Amino acid sequence: MQLENHEFLVSDRKELLQLDRIAALLRDSYWAQNRPVEIIEASITNSICFGVYDNGVQIGFARVVTDLVTVYYLCDVIIDPAYRGRGLGKMLVEAITNDERFARLHGLLVTADAHGLYEQYGFVRDPERTLRRKRAE
Numbered sequence: 634m635q636l637e638n639h640e641f642l643v644s645d646r647k648e649l650l651q652l653d654r655i656a657a658l659l660r661d662s663y664w665a666q667n668r669p670v671e672i673i674e675a676s677i678t679n680s681i682c683f684g685v686y687d688n689g690v691q692i693g694f695a696r697v698v699t700d701l702v703t704v705y706y707l708c709d710v711i712i713d714p715a716y717r718g719r720g721l722g723k724m725l726v727e728a729i730t731n732d733e734r735f736a737r738l739h740g741l742l743v744t745a746d747a748h749g750l751y752e753q754y755g756f757v758r759d760p761e762r763t764l765r766r767k768r769a770e
Contacts, residue, residue, distance in 0.1 A: 641721060642686040643693075643728045650677060650684050654691040658711045663745065665709060676709075683729060685712065685721050692716045695725055697735065705735050707742040722750055730754040730766070740766030 656673050659665040665673075676696060685693025692713040699705035707729060712721045729735065742751060742764050756764040 640687065641692075641724065643683060643725055644686065645681060645683050645732075647677070647682060649686065649691070650682055650694075651691040652677070655694050658694055658713060659709065661714065662709075662711055681734070683725060685716075685725055687716070693721055693725055695729060697729060699735065699738065701734060702738070704739045704741065707740060710742075710747075722747075723753070726750060726754050742766075 652670070652674055655677070656670050659668055659673060680696040680698050683693075683695045683697070684691050693711065693716070695710040696708050697705050698708065707726075710722065710725065712725070730740070740756065742756060744751065744764065748758060748764060751764050751766075752758070754766070756766040758764055
């Protein structure tokens with residue numbers, strides 16, 4: 634899967650992922666700031682991953698944990714702070730939610746602060762901080 638606009642690329646090709654950039658992005662997050670690089674690397678190995686790139690430099694990341702049959706969990710969605718406000722988070726989430734592998738699956742995610750972003754893509758709020766996206770019938 635690859636999605637491009639004039640400047641940026643979203644891709645699920647693992648060979649493009651840049652572990653050092655991903656680790657740096659996650660260090661600046663509220664949910665993974667203390668996650669060791671070894672754990673980040675193992676999580677990448679065991680997930681479907683998406684990167685956002687600017688001229689070959691990774692500036693965004695997201696992981697999808699799934700059985701590819703019933704459910705997926707969208708996590709670690711992050712865009713480099715220097716690139717925020719350009720619609721790249723939307724581009725990334727849109728690429729994932731439009732991916733045929735996940736189209737008929739029940740989607741889950743947890744966020745403390747980005748409810749509005751995910752609601753644009755069919756996720757709905759549960760009573761606390763959890764959002765879910767019902768699988769298409």
